[in-house]
Amino acid sequence: MSRISTDQVKHVANLARLAVSEEEVEKFTKQLDAIISFAEQLNELDTENVEPTYHVLDLKNVLREDIPKQGLPREEVLKNAPEHQDGQIKVPSILGE
Amino acid sequence: MSLFDYKVSDLHELLHKRELKVSDLVDESYKRIAQVEDKVQAFLTLDEERARLTAKSLDEKLNTDVTKGLLFGMPIGLKDNMVTKGLRTTCASKILENFDPIYDATVVQKLQQAETVTIGKLNMDEFAMGSSNENSRFQKTRNPWNLETVPGGSSGGSAASVAAGEVLFSLGSDTGGSIRQPAAFCGVVGLKPTYGRVSRFGLVAFASSLDQIGPITRTVEDNAYLLQAISGLDPMDSTSAPVEVPNFASALTGDVKGLKIAVPKEYLGEGVSESVRQSVLDALKVLEGLGAVWEEVSLPHSKYALATYYLLSSSEASANLARFDGVRYGYRAPDAESLMELYKKTRAEGFGEEVKRRIMLGTFALSSGYYDAYYKKAQQARTLIKKDFEDVFEKYDVIVGPTTPTPAFKIGEKIDDPLTMYVNDILTIPLNLAGLPGISVPCGFDGGLPLGLQIIGKHFDEATVYRTAHAFEQATDFHKQKPRL
Numbered sequence: 001m002s003r004i005s006t007d008q009v010k011h012v013a014n015l016a017r018l019a020v021s022e023e024e025v026e027k028f029t030k031q032l033d034a035i036i037s038f039a040e041q042l043n044e045l046d047t048e049n050v051e052p053t054y055h056v057l058d059l060k061n062v063l064r065e066d067i068p069k070q071g072l073p074r075e076e077v078l079k080n081a082p083e084h085q086d087g088q089i090k091v092p093s094i095l096g097e
Numbered sequence: 098m099s100l101f102d103y104k105v106s107d108l109h110e111l112l113h114k115r116e117l118k119v120s121d122l123v124d125e126s127y128k129r130i131a132q133v134e135d136k137v138q139a140f141l142t143l144d145e146e147r148a149r150l151t152a153k154s155l156d157e158k159l160n161t162d163v164t165k166g167l168l169f170g171m172p173i174g175l176k177d178n179m180v181t182k183g184l185r186t187t188c189a190s191k192i193l194e195n196f197d198p199i200y201d202a203t204v205v206q207k208l209q210q211a212e213t214v215t216i217g218k219l220n221m222d223e224f225a226m227g228s229s230n231e232n233s234r235f236q237k238t239r240n241p242w243n244l245e246t247v248p249g250g251s252s253g254g255s256a257a258s259v260a261a262g263e264v265l266f267s268l269g270s271d272t273g274g275s276i277r278q279p280a281a282f283c284g285v286v287g288l289k290p291t292y293g294r295v296s297r298f299g300l301v302a303f304a305s306s307l308d309q310i311g312p313i314t315r316t317v318e319d320n321a322y323l324l325q326a327i328s329g330l331d332p333m334d335s336t337s338a339p340v341e342v343p344n345f346a347s348a349l350t351g352d353v354k355g356l357k358i359a360v361p362k363e364y365l366g367e368g369v370s371e372s373v374r375q376s377v378l379d380a381l382k383v384l385e386g387l388g389a390v391w392e393e394v395s396l397p398h399s400k401y402a403l404a405t406y407y408l409l410s411s412s413e414a415s416a417n418l419a420r421f422d423g424v425r426y427g428y429r430a431p432d433a434e435s436l437m438e439l440y441k442k443t444r445a446e447g448f449g450e451e452v453k454r455r456i457m458l459g460t461f462a463l464s465s466g467y468y469d470a471y472y473k474k475a476q477q478a479r480t481l482i483k484k485d486f487e488d489v490f491e492k493y494d495v496i497v498g499p500t501t502p503t504p505a506f507k508i509g510e511k512i513d514d515p516l517t518m519y520v521n522d523i524l525t526i527p528l529n530l531a532g533l534p535g536i537s538v539p540c541g542f543d544g545g546l547p548l549g550l551q552i553i554g555k556h557f558d559e560a561t562v563y564r565t566a567h568a569f570e571q572a573t574d575f576h577k578q579k580p581r582l
Contacts, residue, residue, distance in 0.1 A: 018448075034515075038404055057338055082428070
């Protein structure tokens with residue numbers, strides 16, 4: 001039985017902000033299905049009272065003094081921006097028709 | 098005979114006595130690159146002009162009484178996922194093809210303080226996702242021992258450049274084996290430090306809870322020196338650890354008498370080739386001869402590490418790579434009519450297939466309705482895997498096994514089947530999940546291809562890992578073999 005459908009793959013691609021062709025949807029459906037089937041071996045594990053490990057170090061709430069510092073210069077920051085105008089990064093219209 | 102057959106300490110002495118100039122070392126590097134780079138293809142970008150200028154100014158310093166550190170003047174290569182101010186940093190991805198960083202990674206700043214000379218940026222699998230360098234969007238680095246085979250990955254360029262004598266040493270990064278596996282395949286020494294030992298500031302993130310930068314060198318001693326230079330707490334990385342950095346080189350005593358070694362039966366089981374198994378058993382005999390003792394142990398959750406790793410690393414990657422959207426830096430798809438279309442087209446055109454596959458897997462594992470079944474389940478499995486190691490380390494000093502199940506495979510052999518490719522990392526992944534340090538040192542050959550011995554230590558006990566690796570290295574001559582190019 002397939003664990004993942006083409007519709008799910010399209011939904012996930014949208015969440016991931018990836019444009020996918022029909023061909024890619026087919027391929028990802030097969031491949032993700034194989035990987036997820038493989039990953040389901042984790043169901044063999046009894047994790048009833050097991051705490052999840054998010055992080056291996058015993059570090060909590062790493063804080064520092066809040067000291068104002070100079071940021072990066074604007075010209076430098078804009079250097080890698082694909083499009084900019086009047087010192088600001090430019091993107092296509094974000095408002096619909 | 099190449100200058101890079103000398104150890105750091107020898108070169109340092111020659112420089113100190115002024116029998117050698119930094120320019121000679123830099124010349125040697127670019128000369129060798131001119132000779133072999135068309136075969137090896139380890140570099141994505143060379144920084145020749147700046148390197149020669151740096152060499153010149155260091156040579157002027159050489160004539161003064163200013164104190165020179167041990168790494169003064171040493172030529173180094175950097176994996177292309179560490180940002181370097183004014184030097185293109187691509188992560189071997191089209192999405193960063195023309196990215197010109199505006200600051201240096203902490204490790205790069207530390208190398209500048211140590212006065213090394215950066216020769217160039219090294220090829221890798223795109224965003225460090227892969228085990229063969231075949232996922233680079235620009236070129237396929239080849240294994241200097243056999244140009245038909247892969248150098249391993251993702252730090253394939255870092256390992257191949259050192260094995261080919263193009264640089265004295267290099268830095269790689271390791272998320273699931275990406276330093277140790279290519280080091281094993283290329284017959285060099287690669288260490289993944291304890292998570293938190295080295296700052297990740299300026300390392301383009303793949304999986305933040307697993308990533309760690311580490312040194313790739315020809316000898317264990319040089320590896321210890323390079324780690325010394327890049328270690329330590331960094332205010333710019335809140336996950337770098339507030340622990341003291343010991344003097345790693347002082348651990349290289351050659352003495353392993355009474356050292357207690359654990360050998361997990363799972364690491365010599367199914368899927369591990371006979372040549373690899375035999376090389377590890379031979380290595381254990383060598384260590385035994387030096388006075389160490391070993392026993393078989395079990396890490397019962399080893400078989401779950403691969404699935405755990407792919408769920409967690411892909412989930413973290415899907416979040417980390419969300420920043421590549423065509424807005425602030427990197428590639429932007431032309432002619433998008435809306436912001437949403439801009440994001441989607443930019444990412445579809447900018448990322449390669451393996452990167453997209455992992456973003457998809459990670460997004461799925463984190464999505465509503467699946468989070469508990471996949472992501473959280475994997476986090477719990479991670480706890481069990483980590484506990485296996487803690488139990489063993491109650492009684493033993495180090496864990497020893499192979500670095501990879503087989504020697505380097507042929508280019509094109511595994512690229513079509515993601516799961517087959519993933520299995521290649523089965524012996525290196527558990528360490529990243531547990532945050533432990535591990536090294537790969539040369540321990541044999543199979544059909545002319547190098548094999549690696551993996552030595553795993555307790556958290557922040559790189560010293561014992563180095564001591565064991567060094568004693569083994571000094572008792573054998575695998576590290577003295579060189580590929581014929």
